[in-house]
Amino acid sequence: MRKFANLLDVLPGVLRNYSFPIFYADGAAAASLSSSAAAINNNNSTESQRRIVPPILGQSSNTGIQNNSAARLAAAFRKARKLPPLNKMVAEEFQGDNLSNYIANFCRWAANTPVPHRFDEDLGAPDSNKCLGSDTKIQYIGKHLKDLRLNIVPKHPDFDGLKDVDRDHPTWWTDLRTRYADEADRFKAKNPGDEVFGHPDVIPLYRDLRHRRGGKDVDWIPDDPRVMVDVRMVMLSLVKKKSTHDSNIEFANWVYDIFDACGRGGEVKFQNYNDWRFDYLLQVVDAPWQETKVLDCYARACLPDDDWLFDFYVMKGAFYMCELGLFRTEEQVKKGVEHAVYPSLHSISDNSVAKKISNILTQEVGKKLGKDWEDLERITSRGLRSGSISQLSMYPGISVFEATALTGHSIGNLRSYLDQRNIVKALPAANALHENKSLYTEPVLPTLKSINAGPGGANEEAFKKLVQHMFTVSIEDFQPGHKHYIILVTCALSLIRHYQDIISECGPGNFITS
Numbered sequence: 001m002r003k004f005a006n007l008l009d010v011l012p013g014v015l016r017n018y019s020f021p022i023f024y025a026d027g028a029a030a031a032s033l034s035s036s037a038a039a040i041n042n043n044n045s046t047e048s049q050r051r052i053v054p055p056i057l058g059q060s061s062n063t064g065i066q067n068n069s070a071a072r073l074a075a076a077f078r079k080a081r082k083l084p085p086l087n088k089m090v091a092e093e094f095q096g097d098n099l100s101n102y103i104a105n106f107c108r109w110a111a112n113t114p115v116p117h118r119f120d121e122d123l124g125a126p127d128s129n130k131c132l133g134s135d136t137k138i139q140y141i142g143k144h145l146k147d148l149r150l151n152i153v154p155k156h157p158d159f160d161g162l163k164d165v166d167r168d169h170p171t172w173w174t175d176l177r178t179r180y181a182d183e184a185d186r187f188k189a190k191n192p193g194d195e196v197f198g199h200p201d202v203i204p205l206y207r208d209l210r211h212r213r214g215g216k217d218v219d220w221i222p223d224d225p226r227v228m229v230d231v232r233m234v235m236l237s238l239v240k241k242k243s244t245h246d247s248n249i250e251f252a253n254w255v256y257d258i259f260d261a262c263g264r265g266g267e268v269k270f271q272n273y274n275d276w277r278f279d280y281l282l283q284v285v286d287a288p289w290q291e292t293k294v295l296d297c298y299a300r301a302c303l304p305d306d307d308w309l310f311d312f313y314v315m316k317g318a319f320y321m322c323e324l325g326l327f328r329t330e331e332q333v334k335k336g337v338e339h340a341v342y343p344s345l346h347s348i349s350d351n352s353v354a355k356k357i358s359n360i361l362t363q364e365v366g367k368k369l370g371k372d373w374e375d376l377e378r379i380t381s382r383g384l385r386s387g388s389i390s391q392l393s394m395y396p397g398i399s400v401f402e403a404t405a406l407t408g409h410s411i412g413n414l415r416s417y418l419d420q421r422n423i424v425k426a427l428p429a430a431n432a433l434h435e436n437k438s439l440y441t442e443p444v445l446p447t448l449k450s451i452n453a454g455p456g457g458a459n460e461e462a463f464k465k466l467v468q469h470m471f472t473v474s475i476e477d478f479q480p481g482h483k484h485y486i487i488l489v490t491c492a493l494s495l496i497r498h499y500q501d502i503i504s505e506c507g508p509g510n511f512i513t514s
Contacts (some may be wrong), residue, residue: 008181010090039176053490068351069119069140070139070141070144070147071086071144071147071225072141072441073137073140073381074086074106074140074141077105077106077109077110081105081109089148090152091152091156094153096157099148099153099158100172100176100394103141103145103173106141107141107176107179107180108183110138110180111134111137111180112353115131115132115455116132121385134180134184134185134188135181138180138181141180142177145173149165150165158170202383203226203375203379204376204378204386204390205229205231205257205259205361205376205383205384205386205387206230206391207230207231207232207387207388207391207435208232209227209230209232213227213228225375228368228369229365229369230387231255231256231259231384231387233365233368234360234361235252235255235256235309235322235336236309236366237367238251238252238255238364239367239506239511240505240506240507242322242510242511242512244511247323247344248513249315249318249319249323250319250323250325251357252309252315252345253315253316254268254300254357255321255341255360255361256309256312256356256358257271257403258316258357258385259385259388259433260300260302260312260433261289261300261406262388262389262392262408262429262433263289263384264350264354264382265291265350265358265381265382265384266351266352266353267289267291267354268345269342269345269346269348269350269353270290271287271289271290271341271342272339272340272341273339273340273341273477273484275287275290278483278484279481282301282427282443283442283443283444283445284301284302284423284427284430284443285301285312286299286300286301286423286426287302288421289408297410297421298406298408298421298426299422299423299425299426300406300430301420301423301426301429302430303430303434304494308501308502311494313445313487313491313493313495313497314494314495316487316491317470317491317495318495318512320470320488320491321470321471321495321512322512324472325341326471326472326473326474326475326478326506327385327474328474338475339477354380354381354382357381357384358380358381361379361381361383361384362376362377362379362380382480388433389403391433392406392432392433397439398432401425402439403429405425405426405428406429406433407429408428413464427440428440436437445493446490446494446496447461447493447496448460450493451493451496463492464480466492467488467489467492470495471488471491473488495512499513
């Protein structure tokens with residue numbers, strides 16, 4: 001068993017009120033590069049935000065550059081924490097255990113924040129995706145600590161008996177560096193390829209917060225706009241505004257799939273119909289989720305829902321019906337994307353897909369809450385994963401094994417003994433995300449018998465013609481008699497089931513039902 005659970009375990013107990021989450025629920029706990037940059041820009045003098053370490057006689061130019069870079073990083077951190085600028089630091093700020101607390105917070109921010117490789121004084125992101133390594137950032141923090149020791153708190157009790165400023169350090173700093181490295185590694189493992197410079201502090205996007213705003217929906221603006229920001233609001237906004245020449249329903253499906261799979265934004269591009277199968281016993285579609293960078297793939301149980309926006313079959317059915325989601329051109333077939341669920345994403349890197357989805361989320365929230373809303377930059381595709389995993393973890397009685405069957409998080413060597421592709425193991429987490437009463441609730445799908453359209457039923461032929469009229473299908477697997485036709489039938493039945501719900505929320509002239 002590891003000796004320390006997280007960075008702050010090496011510090012005094014009073015500091016353990018803090019935690020080290022990858023994502024934050026509000027802006028108080030962590031810093032955003034963009035917010036830091038804006039704050040620095042807003043000051044009348046850039047120099048007032050920085051304590052430039054003066055060069056020492058005989059010091060190499062490279063060392064001087066590193067010291068100045070360390071000062072810029074420290075300035076951005078302090079600005080984000082709403083602390084006085086570097087040139088106004090006083091010893092009283094760091095008295096007692098406040099020094100170790102301060103450095104711990106700096107480490108937390110640095111470990112969970114991608115910093116551009118050649119960041120400018122405003123920490124502006126360059127065009128490339130290169131960012132500072134974790135070793136470089138901890139060196140900069142060490143230089144800042146050294147500056148505090150030499151110039152601000154030379155008589156701090158934590159430095160008693162320490163003679164060499166370069167070699168002798170407080171014990172908490174020695175331990176903290178090790179814990180920082182572990183935390184930085186965890187951040188990189190959890191966020192491969194979808195880093196968004198300037199947006200490390202994301203707002204978790206939960207399924208539906210209407211119960212937190214008195215049942216009111218998207219036409220109401222509260223005092224704190226964050227209570228309006230949920231997945232349902234974004235999806236409903238996209239669907240309600242659907243017109244002939246846009247791809248809003250496909251966009252809504254991207255959002256839905258990422259949230260439903262607890263996935264990373266870029267991973268939605270890898271959804272492929274060749275991997276799908278319908279389980280007739282469990283009555284679910286297994287649409288496995290892929291993490292291609294780590295060669296990992298695990299089962300995903302796709303469920304119906306009482307809320308039409310979170311019903312897998314309604315969302316896919318609307319996509320197939322309104323945006324020709326099952327039709328492929330000859331050119332698409334030649335390019336090998338016939339069975340890709342979203343061919344439009346095939347030529348885009350997963351990093352770019354994540355950014356594309358972040359832009360969609362930002363645009364929809366901005367249209368509702370205003371483009372000048374102060375937290376708009378914190379709406380990113382990562383918020384979908386953050387929100388869904390947070391909700392999943394709070395479901396009563398769910399075990400770590402049941403949760404990670406969907407999220408894909410490592411649980412050490414035990415994972416190698418678990419069947420990640422077993423749809424039975426994925427069902428409890430799916431039930432939790434769909435807010436069903438039990439982790440083991442069996443899905444109930446609408447049936448042909450319910451509309452007397454089963455074999456020999458009075459409406460059998462009429463329903464077959466309806467399906468042909470609703471969907472334009474070129475993919476053989478979705479044709480009658482083939483393996484995915486049951487999915488198409490269930491999509492049609494689900495759209496019928498929720499027909500009045502869609503009209504009620506989107507109006508009689510909405511694109512889906514009209």
